[in-house]
Amino acid sequence: xxxxxxxxxxxxxxxxxxxxxxxxxxxxxxxxxxxxxxxxxxxxxxxxxxxxxxxxxxxxxxxxxxxxxxxxxxxxxxxxxxxxxxxxxxxxxxxxxxxxxxxxxxxxxxxxxxxxxxxxxxxxxx
Ligand SMILES: [Zn+2]
Ligand SMILES: [Zn+2]
Numbered sequence: 683x684x685x686x687x688x689x690x691x692x693x694x695x696x697x698x699x700x701x702x703x704x705x706x707x708x709x710x711x712x713x714x715x716x717x718x719x720x721x722x723x724x725x726x727x728x729x730x731x732x733x734x735x736x737x738x739x740x741x742x743x744x745x746x747x748x749x750x751x752x753x754x755x756x757x758x759x760x761x762x763x764x765x766x767x768x769x770x771x772x773x774x775x776x777x778x779x780x781x782x783x784x785x786x787x788x789x790x791x792x793x794x795x796x797x798x799x800x801x802x803x804x805x806x807x808x
Contacts (some may be wrong), residue, residue, distance in 0.1 A: 686701065688700055688701060691703075691704050691708055692708075693705070693708035693711070693712070696708055721770070725769070728769070728775070733776065734776075737775075737776045737781070738763040740778075741763045741778065741781045741782075741783055742760060742763060742783055744778075745760065745782070745783040746760060746783065747759060747760055748760045748783060748784050748788050749782045749783055749784065750782075750785075750788040750792075751785055751788060758785040758788075759785065760783030760784055760785055761785060761786050761789075762783070762784045762785070762786060762789040763781055763782070763783055763784070764783075764784045764792060765780055765781065766779075766780050766781070766782055767780055768796060
């Protein structure tokens with residue numbers, strides 16, 4: 683029986699010869715990327731859900747001003763509702779005590795600090 687010839691790893695620029703599609707290192711890497719995308723999909727669906735829209739609306743009607751700006755003595759209209767403990771860290775999705783109203787700039791800053799997907803995409807300035 684002739685041995686199946688090895689092929690270079692499918693990851694661009696990787697010289698490793700492998701039996702499968704990716705070498706061990708790149709298999710792990712692509713699995714990780716895949717999981718990341720799957721999670722992003724999950725949160726996208728969550729933020730579009732009716733339950734979240736209602737929770738968000740209720741939060742903004744009870745706390746119409748950015749809570750971070752209020753701490754600094756400024757009344758800025760809040761446009762975003764943030765999870766104080768992020769969902770991916772086990773925070774409750776709908777519990778009012780885990781929600782805070784934020785203006786866009788406070789929310790972006792917090793997202794950058796957390797390294798969340800908002801931070802990665804919107805944090806960089808051209
Ligand atoms: Zn590789
Ligand atoms: Zn603010």
